[in-house]
Every structure is written in structure tokens, then in C-alpha cells.
Amino acid sequence: MADHSSNNVPSQKQDNTISLANVLPIPRSRIVLWVNIALSLIVATIGFGVGFGEGILSAQQIILFGIISALLLFLLLNYVATIFDARSAIERAETEAQKDDRQRQTKVAWRNNRIMALAMISLLILYLLLTASIEEFRSIKNLIAFLVLELILLFAFKVSGYFASGRSAFIGLIVLGALIVISSFSIEGFLSAPNVRAILLFAAFLGIASVGQTLVALLGGLDLSIPFVIGSANIALLSLISAGVPSYVAFGFVLVLGGAVGFLNGVMSYKLQGQALIVTLGTGFAVAGFTQIMTSIGSAFAGNVFGTVPGWLSNLAAMNGRFLGMKIPPTIIIWLVIAIVMIVGLRMTAWGRNLYALGGNRGAARLLGISELKYWVACYVISGVFAALTGSLLLGWSGGAFIGVGDPYLFTTLAAVVIGGTSLLGGNGGYGFTVIGVLVLQVLTSFLLGIGLQYEWQQFIFGLLILPMVALYGRSPHIRATV
């Protein structure tokens, strides 16, 4: 309906203009004609003045360009004038009913496109403000980046209507594309191999940490113990290794411990429905405190664990790590494998489908014979294991153990899940969405770092970014619609 009406209007207009102005558009009114000639001449004079003043081009070229631009301007002005002529003629001719109809069509067109128009205008204003206020901002790269952004915005709004389910993924991809385009224009060496590797590596850490959060969110829960488990795994692994435990065994043991914490989380938050946020926070506190106490026993420096990280672990996650001879840190490959397994698993296996069923409607899923407790606990166990894995990998990356290494992940995992488009109410989303969210966050971080913004500004922008992203696809129905 809406598309029909907006398509009709321009076609009518074109027909009329062609019939009225044959080859050379000449407005009916003499005065308009003279005004046009005057305007063209004034612009040509300004052009001559500026051209000779700059003194870059030769005189012939200046005259040539001046005449061409004056002629073009004259034609353009006349063309616009004829269009207005034609429209007034139509308006005079049409009846009251037609007028109403046309007005309504304009209104509908405005209503359908108002968000897009407002967004584009606000972007324009922002650009103009920045250009006016910041000296360094006035560059051709920024202009191109701005135009690309406007185009992407137009594209996003016009196309996203055709996506019914994967709309959040689409918007996320668009934002990701826009970010990459703008960054590569405005930051020197953004697309260089080291930078891309760094972005992917940090995305891999965040991505692995967000696996559990995604699964738990699909069921309608939350897991805030992830950062504490990451920190605990980090120091526990190093202290086990320095205590003489073979590194592979210690690695496996830490993963098992992570799973155990997840199990506790799962059972307790299942019993205390709706309190998952607090339960996991409490377990997180307890686990972090307990691990620190255990690692501090017999150590003179409480809270600090010293030791050497085994070579294979640092190769796994360090920036200069190699995978089969290639200069890619194996963590990225691990993340890739996990992502593929997760996406395919959630889509194709019965386990994955049951998870969605439970998240969507528990009662119905129970009637299908799906054990709610089993899935709930399993998701939390997976979350714990992957948090422990992230903590261990971060140990390889940094080379030293530190309990606070998980702190940035407290709300970032949640932000990645939400920006990707997984609903926190359960039943909607998937790991593919989270991957997009993670990439958006990391590319944005890299971009903000590149243009010289500090950590606090990044936080601020992350915070402001979440709202519009979620508002685009994650709005709940009005209460009127639920009664």
C-alpha cells in the first residue's frame, strides 16, 4: 500500500514535465526567465573572480568552465521553474477529492520515511557541526565517509523492510560495514594485517566469553558470573602450573572447574527462577574470593601469582602466535570453529531446536517432553566452561595472571549479545547474531582508539549505541496489544 503510493507520485510528475517542456525548458513567466539569467551571470562572475584570483588554471580554461557552468545553471534553473509551472497547472486542474488524496499520500510517504529522514538530517547536522568546529575534521576523506554513511543509511532503511526475522543481523552487518568503511577512510593503516589481527584476536576473546551468555539469554536467563570465572581461571591456571601440575592437565582441570561453577549456577538459578542475575553475581563473588584465597595460601604476595606460562599456551593466544605456520593466533581459529559449531548446532540439531522451544514457550516445550532443568543447567555449564577457556587463553595472551582480567567482560558480553539481537527474554536470536555484535563492538573500539578517544569515551559511546540498536529491532509490544 505504502510502496504503491510513493511509486505513483514521481511517475505522474515525469509525464507532465516531458509533455510541457519539449527540448529546452522555458518557464512561462518572463520575470522568472530574467531572474534565472541574472543568477547564472552572477554565479559566472563569481566563478571568474575566484578562478583568476587563485591563478592555478589558465585564462582559457577559466572562461570555458565559466561559460559551461553558467549555461548548465541556467538550464537547471529553467527546468526547476517549468516543473513548478506544471505542478501549479495540475493543482488548478484537479478536483477537491484528488487534492485530498494527494495530500494523504504525501502524509503516508512522510510517515513511512520520517525516521530515515530524521536520521539522515541529524547525521548531516552532526557532520556540519563537526566540520565547522574542528579544524582537522575538514578533509576529503571525511566527506567521502560521510556520503558513504548517508548512502548506507538510505540503503539500510529501504532494504531492511524486506527482512522479517533476521532484521537485527542485517542492521548489525550494515553498521559493521559502515564502521569498517569509515575507519579505513579516516584511520591510517586500519586495514593493515597487524590491526586486523588484533581486532580479530580481541573479538575472539569476547566471542568465546559470550558463547555462554548467548545460550543462557536464549533460555531467558543471565550469567553475570562470567567475568569472575574468567579472572579465577586466569589465576588458578597459572598457580596450578607453577605448583608443578603438567600444563595440559591443569588446563583441562580449570575447564572442569569452570563447568562445575556453571553447574552450581544452573541448579540454583533454576530453583530461584527470575533471580538469575543475583544468583550468578553471588556465585561469581564467592568463586573469585575463593580462588584468590586458595592461590594465596603459602604465598608471600597475596593476590599475585607468579610463574611462567608454557610455550604452547602463549602461542595459542599471543599476538605473534602461529597456526600451521601462518601468522594467525590459533585463538582466532578456535573461535571460528566454536562459532561454526554453535551456529550449525543451534540450527540443525534437536538439542538446538529444543533450546529455542524452551526459550519461546516453556509450557509448550514441557508438553513436548523437553526437560527444562536439563537444558537450563547444560547452558550454564557451557557458559562456565567457555568463561574458563577465555580466562586460560587470556593468560596465554598476557603472560601474567591477574584476577581483574575479566572485569571488562562484566557487561560487555551482555552488550555483545544485545547489540547482536538476541532477546534477553529468550527464544529469539542465536550465536551468529552475537558474532556480529562482538565484531561491531571490537571494530568500534578499534575505530575509537584510532581517532584518539580514550577508554572512557569508548564506554560512553558503547552505552549510547546499545539503545538505538535495540530500539530498531527489540521493541516490546505496547501494553494495549497484550491485553
Next chain:
Amino acid sequence: MVLRAQTTNIYLLVPIALLAVLLGTAVIRGPSLVSPAGAGSAIIVAAPLILATYSLMVLAVAGRGTIDLAVGPLLAFINVVVVKLSTSGILVSPIATFIVALGLGMLYQLAFALVVIYVRVQPIIVSLSGFLALTGINLVILKRPGGIAPPFMQDWGLGTTIFSPVLLILVLATVGWYLFTATTFYSNLKMTGYDERAAWTSGVKTDVVRIGAHLIAGIYVGLGAICYTALISSGDPTQGQNMTLTAVTALVLGGVALSGGRGGATGALLGAISLWLIGYVLATFNFGAIQAFITQMIYGLILVGSLLLTLLVPFIGRYVSFVSPWSMFLIFGFVVVGIMLQVATIDLYNEAGGVAANLPLAERYFLLEPARIDSEGSGLSPIQGLALLTCVAAISFTVAARLMDQKIHQRRMGLFQYLFIAALMLAFFIAVALRASGWSMVGGYG
């Protein structure tokens, strides 16, 4: 038929019991708490947390799973702005400071409410967004802790007396909430929180209610920020995350339902004080270098433990439903006040001298030695003895009255009555046995 008295308040059982245990331990472990200076500084230190918990409580009552994760950063934001303005000499007068603090809090909460109502994004996502944004902007406004608080609140944070302006703010905030509960707006708020659809269909303007709840929460955050500024006398942009986590914990310890519709200032107050007491008690133990870790672990364990206890509340309620939160409060109150009196008057006994009932265990774990028992019976003065008897009588009377009120409708006796009577008989035998051995329990009154 069983009369279910006070079932709406039954969730207060856990916080009251927790508070009593903690307060008793705290007073024994750190006797300075009962001195005016100790109590005064305790109030000032706990006030920001209590007010932040109030703010969370109002929003939690408003429903839709609103947990304002941004409460800590918002508090820090107001703190930082006030300090920044005051350092540059713009903000001097108390009235202006209050207007700025409360205004910022209310503005933020108004924006929060409008986004929740009109953009219709889940509140938790809005609060997450606010958390990140405010945490960032705090560090932009003030790079590191520092600055000067407005001059008029320089001596607020000293904590030498109990009656400080901070206590006045706290009392006003609490009394304000109880006055508010008398209004129709409050019942609408509770109804909206409990079942928004039902409230909406029955004609409650849920949007207005929600905006109102957020504005009240904003006032509490503003007051909390003022108390916080008075406490640290400077600005600190870094404590937002901690404040959020502790306030949410306090909210849950106080038994406020995060699902909405249930909660009040009593629960929030109890929760916040309990949380502060946990820190206080743990600080009196000397764990050396691992102090911070033990504190963190105990926080977590108590949080989870108290949540698990709330699972038991309906179960307990079935068997001991004659124990209302208020009789619990009475019982625990007497016990704790007794401990406090004992600790406060310990010097008298020490002066009196006597035979110390030294126990190695007690010496090791109590900062104070236990009360010294005079060789000629106990050292209770007649007034103390009378007070003790009054307490015991009041408690027994309350329990007995509630028990009768409860059981008068029942045909069979429950397990509890057997236990109760068994305990009474045991006490009787012990008393007789002690009498026979010539030991009088309360000199002259036994």
C-alpha cells in the same frame, strides 16, 4: 481453617534474622559500634548505600524487571558533577547543591522512564546502556578521585555524633517513603508492578505511575549522592560499578522481589544495613593479606545463601506461621539490645573485678573478654534483672499469644508445640537441678 496472619510480610523473616545475627556479632566483635562516634560514623558510611538501595527498591516495585544497573554510576555522576562545580566555585549554597543533585537524578530517571515507555525497550537494556554511558562520562568529567566538596558539608562526614545532617536526610527519606505508602499512588504503583496488564485494564494510568516511580528513585539517588559526597568530601568517578553491585545485593538481601510489586523501605533498609554489617564484621577479623578476598567470598556466599533461604520461607511459614515478622523482630530485638547493653557496660564489670570465666576459645575469637561473673552469683543489678525478666516475659507472651491465636482453629497439635513444651519442661528440670546445687541464676530473683 488456618488463619494466615501477616503472610504478605513473611519475606521479611530472612532479612530480620540475618540482621539480628550480624548486629549481635558486630557488637561483640567491634564494641566501638555502640559508642556515639561509632554509631555516627556507621550511619554516615552506610547512608549512600541505603539511599541507593531505596532508589533500586522503588524501581523494582514498579515492575517489568527493572533493576537500575546504572544506580552506582549515576550516584558517582552526581557526586562528580557537584564536586566539579564546587571546586570551580560555582556551587556554594546548600540549596543550590540539593537542587543540582536531585535535579540530575530526576532528569536521568525521567529520561529512563520515557525511553522505557515510548521506545519500549526492556528496562534492563536501558539501564545497561546508562551504566556504560555514565561510567564513561564520569571519567571524562573527573579523571581521578579528587576535588573539594561544597564547603557547607565539610563537617558532615566527621561522624563524631549520632545526630548529623546525614541522619536527618536518612530519616526524612525513610519517613517520606512511609508517608508515600499511604497514598493511592502507591497502591497503583504496587498494582502496576505486580501485574501491569491488570492495572492498565482497570484504568490505572501505568505510564504516569512509572514516571512517578522513576522520579522518586531519582530523588533517592540524588540524596544518596549528597551523602556520598559528604562521606568522602571529594569526587570519585571510579566507584560506580561497586556501588551498583552492593546496592543490588542489598536489595535482594532485603527481600524485595525483582519481579515487581513487592518491597518496601523496611526490607531495603534491613538489606542495606545487613550488607554494611557484613563488611564491618569481616573487617574486625584479621585475615592479613587475604582480607579482601575473604570479604568478597563471604559477600557472595551470604548473597546466595539468603536467596536459598527465601526458598525455605514458604516451607517455614507452613509450620511456624504464628511467628510473624514483628514477633521475630521483637525477639531478636531484645536479644541484640541485650548484647549491646552488655558490651556498652562492660567497663563496669571490669572495674568490679572478680573471677574471670576464661575460655581459650572465647579469648581467641572475642575482642572482649566475656562478662566477668562475680563469685557470689551473677553480676546482674536488680534493674538489669528486671529488664531481663521483662524481655523474657514479653517474648513468651507474644509467642504464646500468637500460638494460641493460630492453634485455636486447629484440631491437632503440630510438631512445634511438642518441641515447645519439651523445651519448657527441659528448662524447668534444669532450673530445679540448678536450684538443688545451690546456684542461683538471677541473684535475688531466681
